Amino acid sequence: MLEIKNLSFDVDTDKGNLEIIDNISLTVPDNAFTVITGPNGGGKSTLARLVMGLEKPTSGKIIFNGTDITDMSISERAKLGIGYAFQQPPRFKGLTVRKLISLAAGEELPEDECCGYLTGVGLCSKDYLNREMDASLSGGEAKRIEIATLMARKLELAIFDEPEAGIDLWSFSMLVESFRKLTGNKHKSVIVISHQERIMNLADRMVVIAGGRIEAEGTKDEIYPSLLKESTSDVCAFRKGDRE
């Protein structure tokens, strides 16, 4: 179980102090598929990066399975079973896709197992196994390989940061299918940051983050209908204003 308590994250800018995460408290239960959604720039990715340890909070606590991990390093958190798929995965010159997936798994993986993970994200495995994870891959390809690195691990908490970005529709169906199988099976709990309806449909719980705060939180049935209503009225208000 992940417990976030009064978490804040500020950055210094030219215009003064900017609060990216503003006193967020949140509990993510075990064996659940949680979708975090909300407008761009609202703080979703920052919250995920704070949980992984990629950023240090200004104040507040992060408790994971009863242990205070607020001051733990990234690798210590990884060893506790937290994993994070980057929104923009870094490229590595010279490192093959197979090697990267093996590094993620923590052991040299047999070819067929690696192929399985690649197929699961909609990539034809034999074309990719020995390719380098470098700039020659398209954004969508790199993104899918990034997702595969998390599929190759057995985690207590897997966090995917906008996995749909840059992925074509055909592959996306396959990806949704892979996500459907994830919770409780491979990973104990899964958090996916997403704007995609089909991913939200998989959610047990949903959290809406905007302006660095939690705007709404609850089951899919509680949150999803209001979300649709809000987005429609937003668009209409904008259109109306535009015309006047």
Add this chain to the structure above:
Amino acid sequence: MDKVDAALLEEIANIHETPIGAYNLRKNGEGVARQNTANIEIITKKDKPGIDIVIAPGTKNESVHIPVILTETGLNDVVYNDFYVGDGADVVIVAGCGIHNCGDQKSQHDGIHTFHIGKNAKIKYIEKHYGEGEGTGERILNPVTVVEQDENSHCEMEMVQIRGVDSTERKTTANLKAGAKLIVTERLLTHGKQLATSDIEVNLNGEDASAQIVSRTVAKNESRQIFRYNAVGNDKCRAHVQCDSIIMDDAKVSSIPAISANSVDAQIIHEAAIGRINNDQLLKLMTFGMSEEEAEEVIINGFLK
């Protein structure tokens, strides 16, 4: 052969026992073992130190190993090795030099290699340089490589220097006739206060000659690296030069590219990049449970692979 010799040979030429095929082992300035085959003859030069390696036309799937090891301190070994690769031959040549210096004087090996590659011949040349030893004496390697490629020949050179060499000054020149193809891969890691310079000049003199030069280097600590690569197109030809360096700590790296076209049909590209290890790369590997140092090691090993 003692333990030090065996370890050096393993490091530079991957030799565990007597190699198959032709070989010549040079230790502390003298030839100590040699084997010829029906198609490959190794002859000691009469006018200067070194050997001629004569590969008969049409020789296929054979290899030549010519490793050099230096285990005495204060030795300055200069050697001239000339390779005559007959028309249509297809061979692998493994060279390399390992220095074990436990003394306080410098040990130096300057290998001057000239390749005459015949028409339609194909070679793969692998050269590894390595230094070790507890002594304070410097370990210096200054290789000079000259490649003369005849029509439609194919030459692939892999030149590697990973650790232990205090100072290296590499000079490589290649002259390509029509249809000849050259691929050079240079990989270098310097650390401590080491200095490495590499000058490569490729002259593409015939129609449809092509060259690809890829350099991947890592400079750590206070080491320095200077690269000067020049591709000269004198006919309808193609060349691609790519230099990529990772800089760390207080190291200094200069990459000085030059490309010259003396024909309207020459297509020559140079790409060069120097930069530190990308922070996101480190963070990504740390999310797999690696420490920062382990992540750095994985990135460097991958880059130099």
